[in-house]
Amino acid sequence: MNTPPIKTGVVGYGFSAKTFHIPFINTLAEFDLCTISSSQTEVVEKDFPQAQLYETAIDMIEDSDIDLVIITAPNDVHFSLAKLALENNKHVILEKPFVTSSAQGEALIALAEQKNLVLSVYQNRRWDGDFLTVKKLINENTLGNVKYFETHFDRFRPEIRQRWRETATEGGGILFDLGPHLIDQTLQLFGMPSAITAHCRILREGSNNVDLFNITLHYPDKIAVLQASLFCAGPNTRFKVQGDLGCYEKMGLDPQEDRLKAGITPTSAEWADEDVESYGHFYDVQTSQVIKTERGGYQHFFLGVADAINNNKQPSVTALEALQGIKLIELAIESSEKGKTLSIS
Structure with a gap:
C-alpha cells in the first residue's frame, strides 16, 4: 500500500523558502506542497497557483489540515511559531538556527515528545x-x-x-x-x-x-x-x-x-x-x-524527515542535536x- 504524500505548508516566501525548501518539497514524491503563508500574495499565486495562500503563519497553522510545517520566518519567531504548530498537532521543520535560546529549545523538545511529533532543524x-x-x-x-x-x-x-x-x-x-x-x-x-x-x-x-x-x-x-x-x-x-x-x-x-x-x-x-x-x-x-x-x-534531509513521519522514527537531524549547537x-x-x-x- 502506497503511503500518501505528506501535506506540507511553508511559512515565508523569502530566500530560504524559495532556495532551500520548496524545490525539494515540490519535486519529492513524499511531499505535497499544499499551503504557503506570505504577504507576497501576487507573487506566490503566480508561482504556485495550486497552493492555498495564507497571509499569516498563524492562520495557516491553525486553519489548514497540513501535516508538516516548514518555518523559514525570522529567527526571533522560530520558537513561537514552532510551539503553535506542535500545539496544533503538526510536525515541524525549523530553518537553522533552531531557536535563539537553549531554554526555548528545551521547551519545544519536551512539547514534541509529549505530542509524539517530529521536530527537526534544517542542518542541510x-x-x-x-x-x-x-x-x-x-x-x-x-x-x-x-x-x-x-x-x-x-x-x-x-x-x-x-x-x-x-x-x-x-x-x-x-x-x-x-x-x-x-x-x-x-x-x-x-x-x-x-x-x-x-x-x-x-x-x-x-x-x-x-x-x-x-x-x-x-x-x-x-x-x-x-x-x-x-x-x-x-x-x-x-x-x-x-x-x-x-x-x-x-x-x-x-x-x-x-x-x-x-x-x-x-x-x-x-x-x-x-x-x-x-x-x-x-x-x-x-x-x-x-x-x-x-x-x-540536500534531498536526503527531507527524505529522512519523511521516513521519520511515516515510520515513527527519529529524523536525520534531531532537535536535541540542534539544541547542543544553540548551547x-x-x-x-x-x-x-x-x-x-x-x-x-
Missing part, C-alpha cells in the same frame, strides 16, 4: 559533498589521528544590508546565521568539546550584530577552529584537517546553493556533484593527490564577553 550542510569527504577521510583513517580541524564560512559583505538576518536584535548576525552550520558539522565529527574559547566581534560600521567570529573547541586530543568573517574578499578556505598521517585541504563552497539559486531542479542524483576543478587535496610527506569530492544532496553559541557569546576559556560539563 551535513549533506555538503566536501563535508562528506572529510567525514569519509576521517572514518577511513586516511588522515590518521586528527589533531587540528579548521572550518570556514567566509563572505565579503563589508557593508550592512537592511534585512532581518543582519539587523535583528534577537538571533541576528552571522553567529546565528552561519555558526549553526560550522558547529553542527564539527559536532557530527567529534562530539561535544570539553572547553570553548571564542571571539565574537561587531566590526562593521553601524552594525549591532556579530560580523566575525572565531571559535576554538577544545578536545582532549585535538582542537577545532570555526571561523566566519564578512571581510573575506579572496578565495575562501573551507576545510583544513590535519592528522598524524597527512592533511586534507579544501577551498570554495559546496555547489548546491548556487545551483538552487540558478533554478536547477534537484531531480537527479548527479545534480549535487562538484566540478573536478573544485576538488580538495590530500598531502603527506611524500605525495600530493587530488581527492574526489563525495556526492552530496555552544550561548557559550561562545559568554566566552567572548568574559574574555576567557569556558569549561563544558
Whole structure:
C-alpha cells in the first residue's frame, strides 16, 4: 500500500523558502506542497497557483489540515511559531538556527515528545559533498589521528544590508546565521568539546550584530577552529584537517546553493556533484593527490524527515542535536564577553 504524500505548508516566501525548501518539497514524491503563508500574495499565486495562500503563519497553522510545517520566518519567531504548530498537532521543520535560546529549545523538545511529533532543524550542510569527504577521510583513517580541524564560512559583505538576518536584535548576525552550520558539522565529527574559547566581534560600521567570529573547541586530543568573517574578499578556505598521517585541504563552497539559486531542479542524483576543478587535496610527506569530492544532496534531509513521519522514527537531524549547537553559541557569546576559556560539563 502506497503511503500518501505528506501535506506540507511553508511559512515565508523569502530566500530560504524559495532556495532551500520548496524545490525539494515540490519535486519529492513524499511531499505535497499544499499551503504557503506570505504577504507576497501576487507573487506566490503566480508561482504556485495550486497552493492555498495564507497571509499569516498563524492562520495557516491553525486553519489548514497540513501535516508538516516548514518555518523559514525570522529567527526571533522560530520558537513561537514552532510551539503553535506542535500545539496544533503538526510536525515541524525549523530553518537553522533552531531557536535563539537553549531554554526555548528545551521547551519545544519536551512539547514534541509529549505530542509524539517530529521536530527537526534544517542542518542541510551535513549533506555538503566536501563535508562528506572529510567525514569519509576521517572514518577511513586516511588522515590518521586528527589533531587540528579548521572550518570556514567566509563572505565579503563589508557593508550592512537592511534585512532581518543582519539587523535583528534577537538571533541576528552571522553567529546565528552561519555558526549553526560550522558547529553542527564539527559536532557530527567529534562530539561535544570539553572547553570553548571564542571571539565574537561587531566590526562593521553601524552594525549591532556579530560580523566575525572565531571559535576554538577544545578536545582532549585535538582542537577545532570555526571561523566566519564578512571581510573575506579572496578565495575562501573551507576545510583544513590535519592528522598524524597527512592533511586534507579544501577551498570554495559546496555547489548546491548556487545551483538552487540558478533554478536547477534537484531531480537527479548527479545534480549535487562538484566540478573536478573544485576538488580538495590530500598531502603527506611524500605525495600530493587530488581527492574526489563525495556526492552530496540536500534531498536526503527531507527524505529522512519523511521516513521519520511515516515510520515513527527519529529524523536525520534531531532537535536535541540542534539544541547542543544553540548551547555552544550561548557559550561562545559568554566566552567572548568574559574574555576567557569556558569549561563544558
